Amino acid sequence: xxxxxxxxxxxxxxxxxTAQMFADRGCAIWNADAAVHRLYxxxxxxxASITALFPEAVQDGTVDRAALREMIxxxxxxxxxxxxxxxxxxQQDRAVFKATENADVLVFDIPLLFxxxxxxxxxxxxxxxxxxxxxxxxxxxxxxxxxxxxxxxxAKQMPIAEKLARAEYHIETDTLDxxxxxxxxxxxxxxxxxxxx
Numbered sequence: 001x002x003x004x005x006x007x008x009x010x011x012x013x014x015x016x017x018t019a020q021m022f023a024d025r026g027c028a029i030w031n032a033d034a035a036v037h038r039l040y041x042x043x044x045x046x047x048a049s050i051t052a053l054f055p056e057a058v059q060d061g062t063v064d065r066a067a068l069r070e071m072i073x074x075x076x077x078x079x080x081x082x083x084x085x086x087x088x089x090x091q092q093d094r095a096v097f098k099a100t101e102n103a104d105v106l107v108f109d110i111p112l113l114f115x116x117x118x119x120x121x122x123x124x125x126x127x128x129x130x131x132x133x134x135x136x137x138x139x140x141x142x143x144x145x146x147x148x149x150x151x152x153x154x155a156k157q158m159p160i161a162e163k164l165a166r167a168e169y170h171i172e173t174d175t176l177d178x179x180x181x182x183x184x185x186x187x188x189x190x191x192x193x194x195x196x197x
Contacts, residue, residue, distance in 0.1 A: 002028075002106045003190050004098070004121060008113035009128035010160050011153050012139035014173030018128050019109045021183045028103035032110040035093040039086060040065065049085040054078070087116060094121075105190055114158055114166055123193075126186055127167035129160050130174055 007022070009015045023029045039046035040063035050068075051058045057067040072078045098106065110118050119125050130138075139150050164170055169189075171182045 002098075002102065002104060003194055004123045005105055005107050005186075005190065006113045006119055006122035006125040007107050007109045007128070008111060008125060008163060008167070010135065010157050010163070011111070011150070012135040013128045013130050013160070014138075014179065015109060015111065015128050017176070018171055018173060018179055018183065019107060021180055022105070022107045022187075025183065025187055026103060027105040027107045027187075028097075028101040029107050029109060030094055030097040030101075032090060032094075032108075032112070035090050036086060038093065039063075039089050045089050045092075046086055050082070053081055053085070094118075104194065105187065112157070114163060119166070124169060124190070125167040126169035126171055127160075127163045128171045128173050128179075129164060130172065134174070
């Protein structure tokens, strides 16, 4: 029986790097963003439904995420309609992963873990965090969004303090070594929990 660990945090907090640390230690990783890419890709499970709703957002059999973002910005009803299509498909993708993976620890990298209620499927949740100034620096250094876009994304996400309050484990990503030490400690605790179960 595998242990299901949810991994969450806000944008720029170091979640992808931390997920890789778990992978390097033999955990199987399921990534929500990668699942959405599969659903939106060529012949992906979401393409037909998105085409029916927003035909202009689909080109050559794939969903254009930038076009979809523009529609969401213009039409306040767009996001809930897209989520109604995508969330059940993402859940299905996650169920297939659970059924086919047999690592001791399955890590579910889900940015909106609490927002979508996915914590109910987890044995425990780890939340990555870093101070707000460092978070902002990391995101803007990528050069993929403006300060305004960053603020808009933050406004849509649950505050990090609330995520930390709801998570069993906390991973501060101020340095790679510190984050790695915390990942090791969490995996030790999980192995103990599995032995004692």
